[in-house]
Amino acid sequence: MRAVWKGTIGFGTYAIPVKAYSATEEHNIPLHQVHEPDGGRVRVKWVCEVDGAEVPPTEIVKGHPVPGGDVVLLTGGDFASLIAPTTQSMDVVGFTPAEQVDPTYFARSYYLEPEPAGTKPYVLLSEALQQSGRIAIVKVTLRQRETLGALRVRDQVIVLETMLWPDEIRRPDFPFLHEDVDLRRGELRNAVSLIEDLTQDFEPGRYTDRYREALEALIQAKLDGDDVLQPTAAEQAEGVTRLLAALQRSAVEADSDPVGKAKEASGKAREARTRAKKASAKIKSRAKTS
Structure with a gap:
């Protein structure tokens, strides 16, 4: 520990x-949010609701909202001064x-x-x-x-x-607390007797998390049945898309500056084309063997 x-x-x-x-310590089974068609992880981005831009961690501070829509900003230095x-x-x-x-x-x-x-x-x-x-x-x-x-x-x-x-600590205020509930002595006596009959020493080892056990069994059954996805294949396909986009950008750069960037753009395009072919071939090979 x-x-x-x-x-x-x-x-x-x-x-x-x-x-x-x-x-x-909690023994939760790790479950990620994934894209159902390909199993790829779904990532969360921090976006500013004012300008729609993604915000880096270095620009995130605490803020206390006040009536009227204003916000009181509180930085790390403010908290350190407390x-x-x-x-x-x-x-x-x-x-x-x-x-x-x-x-x-x-x-x-x-x-x-x-x-x-x-x-x-x-x-x-x-x-x-x-x-x-x-x-x-x-x-x-x-x-x-x-x-x-x-x-x-x-x-x-x-x-x-x-x-x-x-x-x-919240104070309970339920309607029944203000009602006059009539209990018969026989009913109360029977309830107390039932409690006494069921009274036993507390042994926590007797109790198990049945939901977790069922979830573990479900996951294992899917593994045994090969009911899984390979997100890596999807990532490779996404890589091909990115490479093709890079190829297109290289061509645009060459057109915009034919004198200064022609050789550089040509080299980038050739490299991107080669990498795209290799990635595509790898995906096709995996598809044939699966």
Whole structure:
């Protein structure tokens, strides 16, 4: 695993040096957007909606839209000038019972590994959290932005749970919440009994991603049935088109400047013609063998 953050946990008089690693990873099957007739990759271009020109990455900045259509431009220098707390410390601002923090607040999980010099205070904090039944509330800067977090222990490892700010949690307001629903005691008793009958220890290994398994099987079946395309052949055909276009441009250049560019254009045309013939022959050869 690669560390995504390095710094210290500020705990009383202790400064515990740690590294943070992402605790989760997604196992998505890579799927590209392709052109159905030939399987060629479809690429996205960044285009300015004002002049229609393609925009290079060096000219892209952030912009905040305001009423009336104006935009406030924010450059990298603007963000660098913002007053931000140090990015190398994780300050404990308090402790709270774990059950008081609703899981809705949790965003992402990170394992914290102690540096060799910080192993003892790290273990001390871990044991103290487990015995007290508390979690530590911290503030930390990740990716140049301060975020709230919680420290808890999982399998003897301290886990940082980044948290959403209170104003980022939506308040549910559904019609049924304002209705007086009449529940009979027998119905409630039966529901509780059913829950008790189905209660068991949580074993995550019992559950699998059936969609991913089905998609993997589908892809393998298509591979076994040779239901595939060869985008390289399409790329070669596109190369022939580009070479022919270059040949035509060379001819135009020769006509526009017969004295200065005649020899140069003739050489380019000859080279383009030769490359076009080779590419065309390669495509025909592949078509015969397929």
